[in-house]
Amino acid sequence: MKTFRKELWFEIPSRRGFVNITGEVEACVRESAVREGLALVNAMHITASVFINDDEPGLHFDYERWLEELAPHEPTKHYHHNRTGEDNADAHLKRQVMGREVVVAITQGKLDFGPWEQIFYGEFDGKRRKRVLVKIIGE
Amino acid sequence: MKTFRKELWFEIPSRRGFVNITGEVEACVRESAVREGLALVNAMHITASVFINDDEPGLHFDYERWLEELAPHEPTKHYHHNRTGEDNADAHLKRQVMGREVVVAITQGKLDFGPWEQIFYGEFDGKRRKRVLVKIIGE
Amino acid sequence: MKTFRKELWFEIPSRRGFVNITGEVEACVRESAVREGLALVNAMHITASVFINDDEPGLHFDYERWLEELAPHEPTKHYHHNRTGEDNADAHLKRQVMGREVVVAITQGKLDFGPWEQIFYGEFDGKRRKRVLVKIIGE
Secondary structure, three states: OEEEEEEEEEEOOOOOEEEEOHHHHHHHHHHHOOOOEEEEEEEOOOOEEEEEEOOOHHHHHHHHHHHHHHOOOOOHHHOHHHHHOOOOHHHHHHHHHHOOEEEEEEEOOEEOOOOOOEEEEEEOOOOOEEEEEEEEEEO | OEEEEEEEEEEOOOOOEEEEOHHHHHHHHHHHOOOOEEEEEEEOOOOEEEEEEOOOHHHHHHHHHHHHHHOOOOOHHHOHHHHHOOOOHHHHHHHHHHOOEEEEEEEOOEEOOOOOOEEEEEEOOOOOEEEEEEEEEEO | OEEEEEEEEEEOOOOOEEEEOHHHHHHHHHHHOOOOEEEEEEEOOOOEEEEEEOOOHHHHHHHHHHHHHHOOOOOHHHOHHHHHOOOOHHHHHHHHHHOOEEEEEEEOOEEOOOOOOEEEEEEOOOOOEEEEEEEEEEO
């Protein structure tokens, strides 16, 4: 069994944003030399997500607006978590809707994807350096 | 290490619907001959889900109504994604709530499930042929 | 390839609650003797979750209140599922928001976590004995 590990680093300049990381994960798969296996891609921070959906700016606008409706950032005093001095309680909620991680099949040395699947880093409390973990196992 | 891959195809005649695919995934596990390992089951389309819950029609009614409340299909003009000519933005949102994939343990050649766990394909933009991927690794 | 399996049992005295199970999962990783691989941790019940987030009581209060807003327990008659004699339809919905499972990388014999990642059992229909499955594969 082969295993591979890499951290991808991000610093999103705004509070929230989506970044297509498919190419970076594909590079990990190539570097791992795994032909058949599984790739785990997860946010290492609890106010961020990794998810698979469409690379379409209108959809990202819709996600942003919808997540703000489901779990608004303000009023920050609404959240007990923010009594700790943080202002990011909403980010912990949004991340649960979008998910922490994806597991992707590797087949014949490639991410085994449907026609429109793309992997995104979803940031909900940005303006600082944060990480995604790629862990690959297989042979 | 053994690996196994199969695509399951669906064509749901309505826009939305839930299909119990547990039997088809169990057949994959048998065919794989894996006794100990992991099975990844994921939608290959970004307006569909694979999730684990109860095979109870009342609950499926509740999911349908609840998802429509959280992310209504109409008015379709509400969503920027639909300016691309699509009318399925809501389906991309519903899929995030229900999830893309499940990972299930395989123990002694069987899906290692609690008493009520069943695997479903959740369709949110149907009336066309779409796929689920089953990837199994183990030995 | 090594594999390891263990069930963790819980009986939450109230309807809903969150329990930090990171230490128990770490003990499984040690017992498995897997140095490089993947750990699947999933609820075996469909009204409970396993998720990764912060061990901060204010945040757990926020999750509790938010999930009740998204999928209220009452009026129980609102849900078709409850016509079966159950009163836990809301728990099946809450569990979809929080998720069934997490997959965690194992690197050098340890859970490969960011600084604040902790694993929780989320109970949404408690007052009875329920289980979490830990399945580890690797070498």
